[in-house]
Amino acid sequence: MEPTAEPTFLGANLRVARNFNGMTLTELAKLVSVSHAMIHHLEAGVRKPGPDLDAALAQALGFETDFFYIPLPEEFHEEQCQFRGRPMPASLKTRVLAHGTLFGSFVRFLEKRVKLPPVAIPEEKAGDKETIERAAENCRRRLGIGLDRPALSICRVLENWGAVVTRFEGSTEKSDALRVDAFSRAGVRPVVVLNTDKGSTSRSRWDMSHELGHLVMHPGLPPGDPLLETQADQFASAFLLPRVGFLREFHPQKRLSWDTVWGLKLRWKASGASIVRRAYDFGLIDAIEYRRAWKHYMYKGWHKGEPNEPDDEAPELVPQALEFLRSRKGMSTLDMAKTLGWRAETFERIVGVPAVPLAPTPSQGGSIVSLERVRKRMA
Structure with missing residues (x-):
């Protein structure tokens, strides 16, 4: 029987996680008690972390250690994105791109489990x-x-x-x-x-x-x-x-x-x-x-701030997909976070929805009913 291949630590994932948190190489190195050069080597794929450093990096950045071994589907780069806004510091743009990369990996996660609307954006030529x-x-x-x-x-x-x-x-x-x-x-x-x-x-x-x-x-x-x-x-x-x-x-x-x-x-x-x-x-x-x-x-x-502002237009596609996975597949947002290698607080920062377990059903011990609710229904 052939030995199981050792999983590969992905330096790109570490870099994306660090950028998402707005940390410099030096700041992260100081937090986990290693040299600036060590973080650089890890991100470049020259070095691999030991178990203790692996865990420290994950804790510092808000991810599970599994995240560093799960390939990202694709990384967002500046030359692929249209930015609207005033000129911004490179550090802010890098952080926003890292957020986009992580959200993009979440979208790919959804696409494997939910049928999203087909991409049908029309193309029109721009001129005068x-x-x-x-x-x-x-x-x-x-x-x-x-x-x-x-x-x-x-x-x-x-x-x-x-x-x-x-x-x-x-x-x-x-x-x-x-x-x-x-x-x-x-x-x-x-x-x-x-x-x-x-x-x-x-x-x-x-x-x-x-x-x-x-x-x-x-x-x-x-x-x-x-x-x-x-x-x-x-x-x-x-x-x-x-x-x-x-x-x-x-x-x-x-x-x-x-x-x-x-x-x-x-x-x-x-x-x-x-x-x-x-x-x-x-x-x-x-x-x-x-x-x-x-x-x-x-x-x-x-x-x-102007008067007469219209109602907010909250994104609907992701919440609907999450509800489908919860109700039809029995998958909680906390389950999704774990599959992606994200901690609960990081999932909420990226997706905008809390990472929580499924609510208990009566058969799971959730059979206590609020008397106050019963009275309100009767009324």
């Missing part, structure tokens, strides 16, 4: 503004929502077309958190990652529409080109506020009426800032009025 307007209009027609009514859920649009939407914690430092609005990666299964720190549901809808624009118009194109970001913004504007409906409802104004702006926001679920900009782009207000409106907008503090 008119081309982008038509691209957004074609997407709306494919969805059957036409050009004269709002898209009720941008998140549902993405998920129905096969993308998986999730959220990440921007940063413990608020100034860093706001540097990343969202990012997307096409890949075999498109992933859109949103910032939980935005604090504005209308702007979150804009971010999702922006990333949809990238997935529709820019598959395979290298990121980082400011032109692509401008095109994705133009797509978001045209998708959220289609010109046919917008021109019908917003009439030329010498003096901007904010009552009109907030009324349109309630109907179209787009930010007041995007509505004012759309009006200016169509010549419905002139340049002087646009500048005056923007100055008033800043004076009122609406850039920090």
Whole structure:
């Protein structure tokens, strides 16, 4: 009988776990009492850890030791992802990419057990503004929502077309958190990652529409080109506020009426800032009025939070998949975390759902019923 092959320690997994936690080589080395060079050698695959170091690394980073021996399906790299936001420190971008990598491995885990919607994001060529307007209009027609009514859920649009939407914690430092609005990666299964720190549901809808624009118009194109970001913004504007409906409802104004702006926001679920900009782009207000409106907008503090925000659009695909595995397969989120080699707190950070065991059934000793609940039902 041939001896069982010894599992291989995967340095890439250690690097991803360290980046996910925002740690430098030196910080992790100090935490587990080894040299900076030792961590570097482990990540490069030059050295292997002993059992004690293995366990210490797992504890320090929030994973089980098994995680270091489970190959990651694919790693997210900067050149594959479209980032929306201000220029950010390399350390923050690295951490966000590591989060995406881990979430991507969770999605592959789901795909092996649940039938997710097929990837059906249409491809449209981007060029001048008119081309982008038509691209957004074609997407709306494919969805059957036409050009004269709002898209009720941008998140549902993405998920129905096969993308998986999730959220990440921007940063413990608020100034860093706001540097990343969202990012997307096409890949075999498109992933859109949103910032939980935005604090504005209308702007979150804009971010999702922006990333949809990238997935529709820019598959395979290298990121980082400011032109692509401008095109994705133009797509978001045209998708959220289609010109046919917008021109019908917003009439030329010498003096901007904010009552009109907030009324349109309630109907179209787009930010007041995007509505004012759309009006200016169509010549419905002139340049002087646009500048005056923007100055008033800043004076009122609406850039920090607008009135009349729409309801939040929480991702639905992952929660539905988790419920299917729980109810049909008897698999808890804690079971999933263990299979992936993640600790419970790490699973919640990556997926946004607590890792807990299945709730006990009456046959499992959970037969005690609250009298208060019985009385409420009787009442």
